[in-house]
Amino acid sequence: MTCLLCQRSLTTKLTLTWLLSWQPVARPVVCAACWQQFQPIALATACPQCGRAQPQRQVCRDCQRWDPQPAFHNVALFTYNEAMQAYFQHYKFQGDYRLRAVFQPVLQQRLTQLTADRVVVIPVTAATIGTRGFNQVTGWLGTGINDGILTVTKTVAQSQKDRQARLATQQPFGLVPGIELAGQRIVLVDDVYTTGRTMRHAAQLILENGANSVTGLTLAR
Amino acid sequence: MQPKDLYGRQLMLTATELATLPAGVQSRPGLTITATQIQCQRCGSILDRQTAQLPKNQFYCYQCLNLGRVSSLTPLYHIPEPNEFPQRPKLTWTGHLTVAQAACAADLQRAFAAHERHLLWAVTGAGKTEMLFPGLAWALQQGWRVAVASPRVDVCLELAPRLQAAFAGTTVAVLHGRQTAPYTYRQLTVCTTHQLLRFRAAFDVLVIDEVDAFPFAANQQLYYAVDHAVKPNGAVLYLTATPSAALLRQTRRGQLKLSYLPLRFHQHLLPTIQVTLLPKWWSVIVKGRLPAKLRRWLRAYATSGQRFLIFVPRIDQLAVVQAAIQRQFPTMRGQTVYSADPQRLDKVQQMRQEQVQYLITTTILERGVTFPGIDVLVLGADDPVFSTAALVQVAGRVGRSQQRPTGLVRFVSGSYTRAIKQAQRQIKLVNRKGRRLRHDVSTLPTVTDN
Ligand SMILES: [Zn+2]
Ligand SMILES: [Zn+2]
Ligand SMILES: [Zn+2]
Numbered sequence: 001m002t003c004l005l006c007q008r009s010l011t012t013k014l015t016l017t018w019l020l021s022w023q024p025v026a027r028p029v030v031c032a033a034c035w036q037q038f039q040p041i042a043l044a045t046a047c048p049q050c051g052r053a054q055p056q057r058q059v060c061r062d063c064q065r066w067d068p069q070p071a072f073h074n075v076a077l078f079t080y081n082e083a084m085q086a087y088f089q090h091y092k093f094q095g096d097y098r099l100r101a102v103f104q105p106v107l108q109q110r111l112t113q114l115t116a117d118r119v120v121v122i123p124v125t126a127a128t129i130g131t132r133g134f135n136q137v138t139g140w141l142g143t144g145i146n147d148g149i150l151t152v153t154k155t156v157a158q159s160q161k162d163r164q165a166r167l168a169t170q171q172p173f174g175l176v177p178g179i180e181l182a183g184q185r186i187v188l189v190d191d192v193y194t195t196g197r198t199m200r201h202a203a204q205l206i207l208e209n210g211a212n213s214v215t216g217l218t219l220a221r
Numbered sequence: 222m223q224p225k226d227l228y229g230r231q232l233m234l235t236a237t238e239l240a241t242l243p244a245g246v247q248s249r250p251g252l253t254i255t256a257t258q259i260q261c262q263r264c265g266s267i268l269d270r271q272t273a274q275l276p277k278n279q280f281y282c283y284q285c286l287n288l289g290r291v292s293s294l295t296p297l298y299h300i301p302e303p304n305e306f307p308q309r310p311k312l313t314w315t316g317h318l319t320v321a322q323a324a325c326a327a328d329l330q331r332a333f334a335a336h337e338r339h340l341l342w343a344v345t346g347a348g349k350t351e352m353l354f355p356g357l358a359w360a361l362q363q364g365w366r367v368a369v370a371s372p373r374v375d376v377c378l379e380l381a382p383r384l385q386a387a388f389a390g391t392t393v394a395v396l397h398g399r400q401t402a403p404y405t406y407r408q409l410t411v412c413t414t415h416q417l418l419r420f421r422a423a424f425d426v427l428v429i430d431e432v433d434a435f436p437f438a439a440n441q442q443l444y445y446a447v448d449h450a451v452k453p454n455g456a457v458l459y460l461t462a463t464p465s466a467a468l469l470r471q472t473r474r475g476q477l478k479l480s481y482l483p484l485r486f487h488q489h490l491l492p493t494i495q496v497t498l499l500p501k502w503w504s505v506i507v508k509g510r511l512p513a514k515l516r517r518w519l520r521a522y523a524t525s526g527q528r529f530l531i532f533v534p535r536i537d538q539l540a541v542v543q544a545a546i547q548r549q550f551p552t553m554r555g556q557t558v559y560s561a562d563p564q565r566l567d568k569v570q571q572m573r574q575e576q577v578q579y580l581i582t583t584t585i586l587e588r589g590v591t592f593p594g595i596d597v598l599v600l601g602a603d604d605p606v607f608s609t610a611a612l613v614q615v616a617g618r619v620g621r622s623q624q625r626p627t628g629l630v631r632f633v634s635g636s637y638t639r640a641i642k643q644a645q646r647q648i649k650l651v652n653r654k655g656r657r658l659r660h661d662v663s664t665l666p667t668v669t670d671n
Binding site: 090097134138 | 272292
């Protein structure tokens with residue numbers, strides 16, 4: 001076995017830092033050195049609205065600019081740092097589907113800790129499915145490509161826009177006909193919370209269709 | 222997109238490129254998938270079914286991802302090489318070849334013309350690039366498409382300007398992973414062997430320099446790349462100073478023709494390796510002392526001012542060895558350097574300008590970095606980091622000047638490893654051939670210049 005990220009051979013020796021990290025003990029796929037490059041967000045002090053890492057718990061500056069939406073908040077697992085950026089470069093943009101295994105355990109574990117009547121995944125466009133062949137989020141969750149709840153119209157990738165342009169985009173999502181959301185508590189999963197525009201579009205649609213609450217869950221913030 | 226961008230290439234295309242697809246484009250699947258096997262058509266890797274799996278029964282190649290992902294979702298596009306080269310570039314190089322080099326060059330040109338697969342075993346410092354010129358010039362005159370490739374980027378970076386200068390009338394295309402300039406269709410290309418994966422039946426002549434720069438595992442992809450980048454009837458020439466067992470096996474089977482250039486440009490033989498068995502060398506040095514033999518050698522250097530390189534297996538040993546030497550010989554100036562050393566260029570420059578008498582290093586400094594007239598010492602030559610090829614290359618650092626064409630190559634080692642024995646054997650073999658060639662050359666009636 002070699003580390004999925006640096007290709008160095010994996011020793012099975014378990015260090016204390018490893019045991020204290022979130023990585024489950026069973027079958028590690030990345031080495032301790034690579035894993036330590038990722039920065040977990042401390043829940044206790046994170047922004048209560050977007051999940052961003054902060055020195056103390058308070059609504060962050062970005063979130064103060066949004067209209068209040070009491071039925072929505074986001075939880076994020078890691079800070080979007082250089083290591084995370086490199087990870088997304090290889091997993092999402094280069095399309096190395098093997099790398100889904102890096103965050104599968106932590107993401108699935110966190111999902112079980114959230115109360116949900118239904119898990120909804122932010123979908124990828126048909127064009128992306130045609131070339132990339134997978135949805136990066138369902139890759140972690142191990143559930144098909146899109147989960148058949150939300151649809152998405154063709155949009156320019158968020159990563160290719162600046163903040164202003166991203167904030168101005170129209171609602172790109174629709175609900176698959178026949179899906180019943182009334183009164184439900186929804187967990188909405190995406191890869192990164194950057195401006196929050198994508199997440200909030202989807203949350204708004206879900207709430208408009210009668211859901212009780214939406215908890216966002218993103219790998220990075 | 223222009224047809225030229227696809228001549229002899231195999232590429233995946235973006236939606237925008239597909240919208241302007243020229244006529245005559247062929248496409249084929251990037252992966253061949255059968256019930257028992259999945260193979261990447263670009264890099265040749267046989268893929269593990271489960272690892273290569275995408276949703277919906279699609280697959281991708283995880284072995285050549287950094288060239289853009291090959292998958293069952295998108296085909297590879299290609300236009301057969303038409304050799305659309307209106308100009309016939311001439312050789313503008315005006316240097317001279319030695320008699321031995323000229324004979325070898327003629328041999329290579331004949332091999333190109335005969336569409337052969339050929340291995341040239343040329344000792345380090347033989348001047349093999351210049352020997353290529355006549356054959357390459359001939360091939361370019363035929364309107365052939367030619368590439369010179371190497372597994373090592375630094376070799377490509379060094380070759381490109383020399384080939385550009387030798388064929389000043391044409392533009393040489395340079396392709397490697399650190400390159401940002403866009404691809405252009407050219408008659409003469411210098412590239413890494415990795416970049417060859419983007420070509421298909423493109424070259425009439427394909428030269429692979431320093432083919433043994435990497436261990437065999439990495440070489441399987443290399444051979445696949447070479448076989449597919451060259452035209453089915455094209456000529457392939459492998460150049461090496463230290464052929465691997467695998468290459469030599471191919472020559473014995475008759476799949477490759479072998480020729481030698483056993484003499485260095487100054488007609489001298491390779492220095493032979495002297496091995497001294499000192500199993501405890503490291504435990505002595507680590508205490509800040511020097512083994513008696515080593516002390517004696519270094520004292521001679523301190524007296525004579527003779528310059529030298531010391532190779533050690535690991536970076537963390539550099540400072541320890543330097544401390545021990547400085548304690549004994551405080552007036553002798555030296556530096557330590559390793560490949561990722563931020564001050565590497567500076568230190569190499571100091572050695573070149575003779576501001577320091579010695580360098581302690583872990584790495585064969587890049588090609589082209591030669592210090593005329595030096596001796597070489599390898600400490601821990603039995604360490605697995607020193608492969609046969611590495612040891613021969615290390616020895617080849619010695620005797621590279623006309624003024625001092627010989628020199629000492631000393632290995633300090635715990636035992637005679639296979640790699641050491643093979644390095645000694647390779648040097649002995651080329652020197653035997655060199656002696657014979659020197660004899661033959663001296664009896665030739667005329668001296669022919671290029
Ligand atoms: Zn790693
Ligand atoms: Zn916030
Ligand atoms: Zn491949």
